[in-house]
Amino acid sequence: MRAASDDALLAGFAVGDPDAAAAFIRRHQSRVCGLARAIVCDTALAEDVAQEAFLRAWRHAPAYDARKGTVTTWLLTITRNLAVDAVRMRRPQPVDPDVLSALDVAADGAGSSPAATAETQAEVARVRLALAGLSEGQRRALLLAALCGRTAKEISEVEGIPVGTAKTRIRSGLLKLRDTLNPQREDEGSE
Amino acid sequence: MNDVTCPDVEALAAELALGSVSGPERATALSHLSRCASCRRLVDELSAAADPLLLLTPEAEPSIGFESRVLAAALGAADGGPAGTDRPAPGLSRTLPRRSRSRLARAAVAAAVVAVAAFAGLLAGLSLERAPDGVRTALAVSANGRATCRAFAYGEQQAWVFVSLEAPREWTADYRVEVTTEGGGTAAALGTLRLEDGGGTLGATVDVPASRLRAIRVFDPSGALRYEAPFG
Numbered sequence: 001m002r003a004a005s006d007d008a009l010l011a012g013f014a015v016g017d018p019d020a021a022a023a024f025i026r027r028h029q030s031r032v033c034g035l036a037r038a039i040v041c042d043t044a045l046a047e048d049v050a051q052e053a054f055l056r057a058w059r060h061a062p063a064y065d066a067r068k069g070t071v072t073t074w075l076l077t078i079t080r081n082l083a084v085d086a087v088r089m090r091r092p093q094p095v096d097p098d099v100l101s102a103l104d105v106a107a108d109g110a111g112s113s114p115a116a117t118a119e120t121q122a123e124v125a126r127v128r129l130a131l132a133g134l135s136e137g138q139r140r141a142l143l144l145a146a147l148c149g150r151t152a153k154e155i156s157e158v159e160g161i162p163v164g165t166a167k168t169r170i171r172s173g174l175l176k177l178r179d180t181l182n183p184q185r186e187d188e189g190s191e
Numbered sequence: 192m193n194d195v196t197c198p199d200v201e202a203l204a205a206e207l208a209l210g211s212v213s214g215p216e217r218a219t220a221l222s223h224l225s226r227c228a229s230c231r232r233l234v235d236e237l238s239a240a241a242d243p244l245l246l247l248t249p250e251a252e253p254s255i256g257f258e259s260r261v262l263a264a265a266l267g268a269a270d271g272g273p274a275g276t277d278r279p280a281p282g283l284s285r286t287l288p289r290r291s292r293s294r295l296a297r298a299a300v301a302a303a304v305v306a307v308a309a310f311a312g313l314l315a316g317l318s319l320e321r322a323p324d325g326v327r328t329a330l331a332v333s334a335n336g337r338a339t340c341r342a343f344a345y346g347e348q349q350a351w352v353f354v355s356l357e358a359p360r361e362w363t364a365d366y367r368v369e370v371t372t373e374g375g376g377t378a379a380a381l382g383t384l385r386l387e388d389g390g391g392t393l394g395a396t397v398d399v400p401a402s403r404l405r406a407i408r409v410f411d412p413s414g415a416l417r418y419e420a421p422f423g
Binding site (some may be wrong): 004005007008009010011012013014015016017018019020021022025026029030031033034035037038039046047050051054055058062065066067069070072073076077079080081120123124126127128131142143145146147149150151152167170171173174175177178181182 | 205
């Protein structure tokens with residue numbers, strides 16, 4: 001099969017086309033496994049999470065809406081939610097957000113492997129640059145919430161800061177990220 | 192927080208976008224979003240900014256056989272794959288007990304059986320209605336029976352259409368594919384399907400519900416209509 005779009009492969013996967021299914025899994029497996037591993041910090045459990053993520057994608061493919069995001073981020077959101085569930089059920093009060101150390105590695109080039117599409121690599125570079133514009137506190141709070149599913153209260157406990165400060169860091173960090181990633185928004189005069 | 196206001200939701204918008212709000216607070220906020228376009232737009236914008244963060248973690252190759260295990264779990268049971276390849280996911284089963292792989296496997300088998308039955312029925316000239324789960328199928332066979340065009344479509348607002356063409360290996364060409372809609376609307380172009388080595392596929396989306404699609408039309412390089420596959 002020649003290079004098909006993610007949308008086409010997901011559609012083929014959903015209706016049971018074995019070639020499309022294999023291509024879809026092959027294209028996304030390292031990213032899905034990487035995210036799961038960064039969150040659960042356990043190779044075997046991460047693979048179980050990744051397998052379940054693909055099964056959920058297969059089962060819920062008709063619910064995917066291309067206008068709300070790419071197939072990749074949709075699949076990674078499924079993965080993130082499953083991984084967070086798995087961590088919470090294993091470790092009711094996880095303390096050490098290992099994912100942050102993984103992200104330090106990512107800052108040096110991981111997360112954009114040679115296998116990644118040029119579009120994804122460009123997106124990763126853009127997001128990494130935008131994150132660099134945040135304060136350390138904003139960045140940590142944002143990543144803990146986005147990647148580990150931590151609430152503001154949990155972040156306040158992990159970071160040793162008041163809940164209000166955690167909320168402010170999350171909010172100001174994400175607003176700044178939005179404005180950096182989408183500078184036209186301000187030019188358009190939106191609110 | 193029953194009388195939640197725009198400032199309340201705006202203060203919570205980032206956490207809503209990140210999925211880190213739960214319980215009654217989330218329910219109340221979502222209720223407000225359902226009737227406030229301004230707050231909904233803010234949460235959508237923040238969600239769009241948060242999504243790419245998931246791309247940042249380092250990639251990690253799974254163990255050998257991962258792909259076949261996923262395929263076996265999702266599809267393999269339908270084609271008689273060896274039972275031993277469908278490795279259960281013990282860690283996940285232990286931590287996430289809500290899941291039922293056997294149910295998934297049965298669903299996969301059922302879906303595959305229905306899809307095959309739908310194709311078989313179309314080939315036999317039976318009048319089959321849509322496959323379950325909103326998936327619509329279409330099929331056309333050339334007069335000499337040597338080429339087969341199949342299509343799947345689903346989606347309630349925006350249809351995903353997946354077209355495959357199987358033909359003798361020597362038939363290498365680019366085919367233009369379009370989809371027609373009920374009510375005589377303008378045909379929508381799906382793209383070009385490259386037929387080589389006996390097959391070719393094309394996937395695309397169209398801004399029409401799958402329920403309104405009428406037929407797939409495939410044109411050869413000379414512009415002649417070669418296949419017209421009506422959706423069942």
